[in-house]
Amino acid sequence: MSNENDDNPNLNNILSEINKAQASNKLPPVEQWNPDFCGEMELVIKRDGTWHYQNSPIGRQRLVKLFSTVLKKEDDNYFLVTPVEKLGIKVEDAPFLVLKMSLKNTDQGQVIIFTDNCDNTVALSEDNPLWVEQDAKTGEPSPYIMIRRNLHALIHRNVFYQLVELAEERIIDDKKHLGVISAGEFYSLGTI
Structure with missing residues (x-):
């Protein structure tokens, strides 16, 4: 985790910078594409963030990043889409995995910035x-953050521990929650 103190820049400027950086990546407008379904592709995004084609990991990260730009979710199903094709893929948990976080101090308090395995950067x-979400059987927490267009990322365990180190307690609905503050909002990590 890095802590960047730029003499408390404006929160809106930071959020705007991140949005501009994401826009400059020129993501295709997959939400506007509705081609006919062409079948299933033997592509699986594993819970650990690795992408597998025909049971073998895709070793070229540039290819994974390219595929991630044409990823679309409809209901609980995931697809790779182009203007003329729509191929179903499997996602074991979340299509992205947050690997890094940093802090920025702003005029409105701290902002937590996350970066995932496909170089998407978002501010909490x-x-x-x-x-x-808590696993019903084990009680193990699975933290997530929204990345874009109803696609979310699982937050890696090491990053989750960094969040816990930053956490504070709050009472919400008569329950004690441990959570973090980012961009002026409190985000619960769970009850204690």
Whole structure:
């Protein structure tokens, strides 16, 4: 985790910079593409963030990043789409995995910035919220953050531990929550 102190820059400027950086990547407008379904592709995104084609990991990260730009989710199904093709793929948990976080101090408090395995960078904010799901059997937490267009990322365990180190306690609905503040909002990591 890095802590960047730029003499408390403006929160809106930071969020704008991140949005501009994402826009400059010129993601294809997959939400506008609705081609006919062409069948299933033997592509699986594993829970650990690796992409596998025909049971073999894709070793070229540039190819993974390229595929990630044409990823689309409809209901609970994932697809790779072009203007003329739509191929179903499997996603074991989330299509992205957050590997890094940093902090920026702003005029409105701290902002937590996340970067995932496909180099998507998002600020934990109202537009990119964080939530934690508990495994019903083990009770193990699985933290997530929204990346874009209803696609989310699982937050790697090491990054989650960094969040826990930053966390503070709050009472919400008569329950004690441990959570973090980013962009002026409190995000619960779970009850204690």
